[in-house]
Amino acid sequence: MTLAREIPQQDRLSRPEFVGMIAMLFATVAFSIDSMLPALPEIAAELTAGAPNRAQLILTSFVLGMGIGTFIAGPLSDRFGRKPVIMGGALLYCAAALAAWAAPTLETLLLARVVGGLGAAAPRVVSLALVRDLYRGREMARIMSFAMLIFTLVPAVAPLMGTVIIAGLGWRGIFLSFLAFSAVSMLWLGLRQRETLLPEARRDFSAARLWEALREVLSHRVIVTAIGVQTLVFGALFGTLSSTQQIFDVTFDRGASFPFWFAVIALMAGTASLVNAALVMRLGMRFLVTVALGGQLVLSLGMWTMTSQGLWPEALVFPAHVAWTTSVFFMAGLTLGNLNALAMEPVGHIAGMAASVIGSVATVLAVALAAPLGLAFDGTPLPLMLGVAAFSGVGFLLIRSLPRA
Numbered sequence: 001m002t003l004a005r006e007i008p009q010q011d012r013l014s015r016p017e018f019v020g021m022i023a024m025l026f027a028t029v030a031f032s033i034d035s036m037l038p039a040l041p042e043i044a045a046e047l048t049a050g051a052p053n054r055a056q057l058i059l060t061s062f063v064l065g066m067g068i069g070t071f072i073a074g075p076l077s078d079r080f081g082r083k084p085v086i087m088g089g090a091l092l093y094c095a096a097a098l099a100a101w102a103a104p105t106l107e108t109l110l111l112a113r114v115v116g117g118l119g120a121a122a123p124r125v126v127s128l129a130l131v132r133d134l135y136r137g138r139e140m141a142r143i144m145s146f147a148m149l150i151f152t153l154v155p156a157v158a159p160l161m162g163t164v165i166i167a168g169l170g171w172r173g174i175f176l177s178f179l180a181f182s183a184v185s186m187l188w189l190g191l192r193q194r195e196t197l198l199p200e201a202r203r204d205f206s207a208a209r210l211w212e213a214l215r216e217v218l219s220h221r222v223i224v225t226a227i228g229v230q231t232l233v234f235g236a237l238f239g240t241l242s243s244t245q246q247i248f249d250v251t252f253d254r255g256a257s258f259p260f261w262f263a264v265i266a267l268m269a270g271t272a273s274l275v276n277a278a279l280v281m282r283l284g285m286r287f288l289v290t291v292a293l294g295g296q297l298v299l300s301l302g303m304w305t306m307t308s309q310g311l312w313p314e315a316l317v318f319p320a321h322v323a324w325t326t327s328v329f330f331m332a333g334l335t336l337g338n339l340n341a342l343a344m345e346p347v348g349h350i351a352g353m354a355a356s357v358i359g360s361v362a363t364v365l366a367v368a369l370a371a372p373l374g375l376a377f378d379g380t381p382l383p384l385m386l387g388v389a390a391f392s393g394v395g396f397l398l399i400r401s402l403p404r405a
Contacts, residue, residue, distance in 0.1 A: 012134065013192060015143075021193060023147040024185045025086070025127040027154035028093070028120050029066060031181055033059055034158035034266075037245045038259055039171035046171075047106040053375050054106065056242040060371045061110040063238055065117025066124060067363030073122040074129060074356025075213070078203045081195050082130045089122020090186045094179050101175035116178075121359075123185065129355045132344050133196035138281050140344070144337035145277035155329075156266035159259035203350065213350045217357045225402050226343035229289065230336065230362035232395040235369030236296075236388045237332045242374025244325060247381050252318050265326045272333030285338035286402050292334040293396040299327050300389035308382055321381060328388055342402070 012018065036058055044055035069089070077085040096116035103109035135143050165173045203213070217223055244262070249255030280288060303324045306312050312320055340358065347354035369391065376383040 017192070018134075019143060019146045021185075021188050022127050022131060022143075024188065025123040026147060028090075028123045028182060028185060030154045031158050032062055032093075032116065032120055032178060033241060034155045034262070035162035035165075035174055035177065037159050037241075037262065038162045039166055039174055040245050041249065041255065042166065042171045043106075043109075047109065053246075053377060056246075056374045056377075057106075057110055057371070058113055059242050060238060060367050060374070061113040062117040062120070063363060063370070064367045065114035066121045067117070067360050067367060068114075069118035069121025069360075070125045070363060071356050071360035072118075073125050074354070074359075075203075077122075077126040077129055077197065078213075078350065081197050081202070082126050082133070083189060083193065083195050086122050086126050086189060087186060089119045089126070090182045091119070092116075093119030093123075094182055095119070097175045097178040097182075101172050125355045125359045128340060128344075128359070130193075130196050132348055132355070136348060137341065137345055138285070141280045141285055141338055141341035142277050144341060145273045145280065147273075153267075153270070156263040156270070159262045163259045201349075213354075214357060216350065217347055217354050220346050222346065222402060223343045223354070223358065225398055226339045227358055227362050229293075229395045229398050230339045230343075230358070231365040231369070232391040232398075233293075233332055233335050233339070234362055234366030235373070236328060236391040238366055238370035239373035239384060239387055240325065240328045242370060243377045243381075243384055246377050247321070247384070250377075250379055251381060252321070254318075261322060265322065265329060268326045269329030269333055272330040273337070276334050276337060280338065285342050286399060289335045289338050289342075289399050290396065292331045293392050293399060296327060296331040296392040297389055297396055299324060300385050300392060304382060304385040304389060307380075307385065324385070331392070 013021065040055045040058070041052075043058060044052035048054045073085055073089060076088075093116050096112050096119055100109055100112035100116065103112055131140060131143055131147075161177070162174055165177055169176070245255070245258055248258040248261060254261065276288060303320065306320070307317075340355075343358045344354055369387075373384060373387040376387070
């Protein structure tokens with residue numbers, strides 16, 4: 001018997017409000033990453049002037065902490081419930097934001113960002129388990145698509161907000177905005193959403209039970225394969241995020257207008273979630289992920305060839321890069337929700353642990369791919385294009401081995 005049948009319909013939030021709340025919880029991560037992009041040049045100049053590429057680590061260090069925290073947050077939510085764990089993670093996230101605001105060195109700042117990622121893992125992964133408590137299969141994928149559509153607005157406006165904050169408070173002021181964002185989302189969750197994990201469905205938090213659940217999650221071929229594909233998609237996404245500001249600034253001399261271009265890219269890529277919501281019930285999750293990865297492989301190889309050989313007319317070099325960057329984010333929007341739904345389908349009875357293993361392993365491994373890819377920036381987008389092509393190609397081969405869903 002599933003929790004979706006145990007919790008009466010009248011005790012749930014309306015679907016629009018539920019989707020909006022979940023989207024804001026997801027957006028904690030996006031806001032924590034994307035609002036930092038305009039600050040990277042100033043942080044590099046102040047804290048790591050001799051090696052400006054190292055400023056990118058402010059993004060991947062947060063992602064690393066989030067990946068580690070993801071493994072812990074899910075099991076805790078299986079034992080204590082979804083809401084208490086999300087709230088506790090938010091408090092840790094806020095404390096880390098204050099530490100980052102006061103950090104005197106890059107190393108201290110990176111440590112604070114890792115801790116902030118640990119806290120942000122709770123809203124990110126436990127909200128996924130919360131959705132799985134109430135929905136399943138393609139209906140869950142549809143809910144996730146609508147949530148991702150709203151979530152897309154945050155990456156679109158975050159760099160613009162970061163620019164405004166930097167102008168008024170300096171780059172350190174961005175960390176104070178994290179406190180305000182988290183406070184709003186926690187008030188919404190605390191006042192409006194009832195606990196979705198009923199007491200009789202909770203699991204003891206013990207090493208033996210965790211190991212048992214871990215073995216069960218990793219015993220499913222579909223889950224292991226989905227984790228591998230997610231790792232590659234996240235690697236492409238985080239690698240692009242890490243170097244995109246430098247590419248716009250150094251390669252194309254458009255640093256001042258970067259927040260506006262990023263907003264255009266995010267809004268255009270956000271339509272992927274709308275497309276997915278419209279098609280997933282009819283075509284299936286595996287098919288859409290396969291098409292997205294295959295298409296990205298072709299696009300990235302084509303872009304690398306055209307750019308490396310100087311085949312673009314001068315007037316089209318920048319528009320072509322904007323279109324390609326949009327395609328990377330579009331690919332992520334068309335795959336990540338479906339991969340999560342595919343992986344979660346067999347393990348609804350341990351949704352918290354499953355969400356933790358899936359998210360943690362994929363995220364931590366993705367950092368190992370994304371950090372070198374971002375640091376490989378050489379003044380051109382060529383290393384990034386080649387890396388995205390490689391990740392997409394391997395992901396395409398992996399997803400082809402999954403049964404249709």
